[in-house]
Amino acid sequence: MSQNTQDGYTRNWFKVTIPYGIKYDKAWLMNSIQSHCSDPFTPVDFHYVRNRACFFVEDASAASALKDVSYKICDDENQKICIFVNHSTAPYSVKNKLKPGQMEMLKLTMNKRYSVSQQALDLQNLRFDPDLVGRDIDIILNRRNCMAATLKIIERNFPELESVWELGKVKGLKLEELWLEGNPLCSTFSDQSAYVSAIRDCFPKLLRLDGQELSAPMIVDIDSSETMKPCKENFTGSETLKHLVLQFLQQYYSIYDSGDRQGLLGAYHDEACFSLAIPFDPKDSAPNSLCKYFEDSRNMKTLKDPYLKGELLRRTKRDIVDSLSALPKTQHDLSSILVDMWCQTERMLCFSVNGVFKEVEGQSQGSVLAFTRTFIATPGSSSSLCIVNDELFVRDASPQETQSAFSIPVSTLSSSSEPSLSQEQQEMVQAFSAQSGMKLEWSQKCLQDNEWNYARAGQAFTMLQTEGKIPAEAFKQIS
Known part of the structure; x- marks a missing residue:
């Protein structure tokens, strides 16, 4: 694999996007593309995002051949399928694939969190687990590579985790993405809507299930027009x-640019x-x-x-x-x-x-x-x-x-008496807030007190939370 890069891009990687690809079954779509493509290719990291289907290829000749497939495939409604092919960075799951040693440490950590008697696996605050933090292993479950690694370990080591009632035992987790594809529980429901409904009952904040976008959870309650009475x-x-x-x-x-x-x-x-x-x-x-x-x-x-x-x-x-x-x-x-x-x-x-x-x-x-x-x-x-x-x-x-453009420096949204945060620090605050459940100002203070060392701040948070020293007002209110 060539490592020549330009502006952070690995030249051999290409992203293939099919607009409105979510309408099509994955197997049918990939077989149709393969049959029309003059060069064989290996799709990497196939997924749906919003209403698109996306995957990556590492072969420039295959990427060129895929461009030629655009508008050559018709669906059942005789609509021609468009295909976009663009240069891309290596897929996240490839760039950030866990190494064997990291996988072994993650497995040992999950074993420690598994209760045999209750057949329950506790993944809460997994990112801040001392065994992982101490070895500089950053596990964020809403990242595709981390979720894939976690699910692989569950499949091999905890096969009894197969019913939605078992998931209910960890329903307190603030999950945004969950993969259960291939789990026996998927076949126990009468249809897809019943399956999704049952999972959402356990995880109301869930945004993606098995790679599919879900309808929006209620994040902010907007009153009806009759009750909107501004000052x-x-x-x-x-x-x-x-x-x-x-x-x-x-x-x-500020939010739009936060990442x-x-x-x-x-x-x-x-x-x-x-x-x-x-x-x-x-x-x-x-x-x-x-x-x-x-x-x-x-x-x-x-x-x-x-x-x-x-x-x-x-x-x-x-x-x-x-x-x-x-x-x-x-x-x-x-x-x-x-x-x-x-x-x-x-x-x-x-x-x-x-x-x-x-x-x-x-x-x-x-x-x-x-x-x-x-x-x-x-x-x-x-x-x-x-x-x-x-x-x-x-x-x-x-x-x-x-x-x-950008000739005049602009301060951040913090008050003038506070130091400005860099883009990286703002992103750290957002990530820490999402993982810890604390408000942004408390997350920022925790990071500042630990000299912006994310792992050390995580350890401090876990210790203080265990000792009950973090006040309730530090945490976001869950509707």
Whole structure:
């Protein structure tokens, strides 16, 4: 395998994406592609994300042959299947595959946590287990490689974990992803909906089951329009209104750029709408920094397929946040942002946001793009805003915009008396909060007290929690 890299990309890896591939059975889809492909290939890490099917190949000739398969396969409805092939980093499961020694240590740790009498396996706070932390083994169960390794050990060593009632014994775990494919319990339900319902009863916060996205759990309770009664001063004074909007945008883009956009669920109404458009011609063969936005572009001027017109309009907050999470990771230049509030009533606020951002990973890392975003919002809880409509337009930045981008340093959202956090530190705080269940400010303090050593902070958290020295107000409230 060649190790030549450019901008962090291993040149031999390619990501294959089938838009709306979730409609097709995996076996049928892969057999159809294999039969039409002139070069044999080995798919790696096949999975569904949102409504797409994705996998990776490591062979450049196979990648080229896969491009030729696009629009050559028809489904049962005589719809041609589109296939996108792009250069990619090595799949996460390949780059981060656990080594034999790490697998053995994980197995020993899980053995220690298994109760034979109760036939129960305790995976709570697994990442902070002293045996793993002491050997610098970082196990985060919502990462595909960690989950795959854990499931492999369960399959080989704990085969009796096969009923949903046994899972109920660990229903306190704040799981976001669970894989049970191949477990005997999957065949005990009358249909898929009954299976999903039973699992969600155990894990209400679950987002993905066996690689499939689930409907959104309730993260933030948005009141009905009859009970949304904002303080009128929020909408009468221009300075107050300006402060409200700017504070909202700072919080929004802080989460958007954090690397985990699931936190944006609370910013959208349950039935919000979102659309994305770019000025990009798919017939243009030249490399284009907007390629990753093409699949979701809903430019009504060029979009002729009536099915896609409906599919590309994201209609719920879960679908919206999943769409945003699939877009490239970014860093917005907050000093470049211009806000135009062009419609205001007591119950609705319409405003447009213009600015620039850069991508922070992948083949286009460092490239500067410009955007225009139009929000329609209603009053939300805690005197904030609740988005009901979001339209995003992304384009290549002009030379002048690129030159002036990020020329003015922007402080983080923390108060001026507190030190600014780097992007890496912000991501550490988000990750620590997700794993420990503590609020962001408490997670940040724990990391700062331990000099931003994640493993040491985890050990300190586990010790203090065991001794009952962490106050209840440090933890997030579970609805």
